[in-house]
Amino acid sequence: MVALRKTIIRGGLEGLYFSGMHRVLHPFVGGVGAILMLHHVRPARRDPFQPNRLLEITPVFFETLLRRLKNSALDVISLDEMRDRLVRGNFSRRFMCITFDDGYKDVMQWAYPLLKKYEMPFAMYIATSFPGRLGELWWLALEAVIARNERVAMDFAGEEQVLDCRGAERKQAAFDAAYSYLRSLQTEDELRLVIRDLCTSYRVDIASFCRDLCMNWEEIGQMARDPLVTIGAHTVNHVMLRKVPSDAAAREEMDESRSAIEAAMGRRPDHLAYPVGDPTSAGPREFRIAAELGFKTAVSTRPGVLFAEHRGHPTALPRISINGEFQKARYLDVLLSGAATAVWNGFRRVNAA
Numbered sequence: 001m002v003a004l005r006k007t008i009i010r011g012g013l014e015g016l017y018f019s020g021m022h023r024v025l026h027p028f029v030g031g032v033g034a035i036l037m038l039h040h041v042r043p044a045r046r047d048p049f050q051p052n053r054l055l056e057i058t059p060v061f062f063e064t065l066l067r068r069l070k071n072s073a074l075d076v077i078s079l080d081e082m083r084d085r086l087v088r089g090n091f092s093r094r095f096m097c098i099t100f101d102d103g104y105k106d107v108m109q110w111a112y113p114l115l116k117k118y119e120m121p122f123a124m125y126i127a128t129s130f131p132g133r134l135g136e137l138w139w140l141a142l143e144a145v146i147a148r149n150e151r152v153a154m155d156f157a158g159e160e161q162v163l164d165c166r167g168a169e170r171k172q173a174a175f176d177a178a179y180s181y182l183r184s185l186q187t188e189d190e191l192r193l194v195i196r197d198l199c200t201s202y203r204v205d206i207a208s209f210c211r212d213l214c215m216n217w218e219e220i221g222q223m224a225r226d227p228l229v230t231i232g233a234h235t236v237n238h239v240m241l242r243k244v245p246s247d248a249a250a251r252e253e254m255d256e257s258r259s260a261i262e263a264a265m266g267r268r269p270d271h272l273a274y275p276v277g278d279p280t281s282a283g284p285r286e287f288r289i290a291a292e293l294g295f296k297t298a299v300s301t302r303p304g305v306l307f308a309e310h311r312g313h314p315t316a317l318p319r320i321s322i323n324g325e326f327q328k329a330r331y332l333d334v335l336l337s338g339a340a341t342a343v344w345n346g347f348r349r350v351n352a353a
C-alpha cells in the first residue's frame with residue numbers, strides 16, 4: 001500500500017513537472033511564500049530496510065535545494081520575518097522559510113555548514129525531552145525491533161500477532177502494519193505502552209536513539225547563538241497533541257517545552273511546531289491553545305503554501321515536506337511552485353479546521 005502510494009505521488013509529481021502544469025498553476029497557487037520541513041540531513045545508508053527514509057535527505061540533495069533557492073527570486077527568511085510580512089501584508093516578494101524538526105545532530109553536522117555557506121536563516125524545533133535524554137523516538141525503536149529480529153510478536157488490540165520479519169520486504173510490510181495500527185490508537189499513552197512492551201521484549205534501549213541522534217543542550221546553545229538560527233518549541237515528549245485527552249495536559253506539553261528552552265538558552269521561543277502535525281495530531285484545539293500561549297506562529301505538517309489569508313491563522317500554518325523518497329531536483333520545482341500541494345488540497349487555500 002505504501003509503495004503504491006509512493007508511486008502515485010511520484011507519478012503526480014512527474015506528471016505535473018512534465019506537463020508544465022506547475023508553471024501554469026503557479027501564479028494562482030504559489031501563494032505568498034512557503035515553509036519547508038526537513039528532519040535529517042545525512043549521507044544515504046545502503047540498508048534495504050529503511051522505513052523512516054522519507055525523513056532524511058542527503059547533503060548533496062540539500063545543497064541542490066539551497067542552490068535552487070539562492071538562484072530563485074525567492075527571499076529565504078527567518079520565522080520572525082515571515083510572521084512580520086504576513087502581519088504587514090508585505091508580499092512584494094515571495095518568501096521561503098527552512099525548518100528542521102526534532103533537533104538532530106546530523107543537521108548540525110551536515111546541513112548547518114551549507115546553510116552558513118549560503119547565508120540562509122533557518123529554524124530548529126526542539127522536543128525538549130530529546131536533549132533531556134528521556135525522549136522516546138518510538139518510530140526508530142519500532143524500526144530497530146523489526147530490523148534486528150526475524151519474528152516479532154506484538155499486541156494488536158489485545159490480541160497477540162506474530163509478524164514475519166524475514167527479509168527487507170517482509171520487514172517493510174511488518175513495519176507498515178505495526179505503524180498504522182499504532183497511529184490508529186486513540187491516545188498517545190496507548191501507543192507508548194505498546195512500544196515500551198516491544199522494547200522490553202526485544203531488548204531495544206529506547207533512550208539510546210535520543211542519546212545517539214539528537215543534539216544535547218550544549219550543542220543547541222551553540223547553534224542558538226548564531227543569528228541565522230531560530231530555536232522553536234516542539235513539545236516536551238513529542239506527543240501527538242490531539243491525542244492527549246485533557247486540554248491542560250496538551251497546554252502543558254507546549255508551554256513546558258518553551259520554558260525548558262528558555263531556561264537552557266535564556267531566550268523564550270516564539271514559534272512552535274506540532275509533533276507529527278497531521279490532522280490526527282493537531283487540530284482546532286491545538287491551534288487555539290498555541291495562540292492563547294502567545295506563540296507568534298505554529299506550524300503543522302499539513303501540506304501547503306502560505307496565502308495572505310494565513311494572517312488570520314498564524315498558529316495553523318501548513319508546510320511543504322522535503323521527502324527523502326523523492327530526491328530529484330525536478331520534484332523541487334514542482335513542490336516549490338505550490339502546484340503539488342494545491343492539487344492535494346483541492347485548491348482550498350486555508351485549512352484550519
Ligand SMILES: [Zn+2]
Binds near residue numbers: 101275
Ligand atoms: Zn517531530
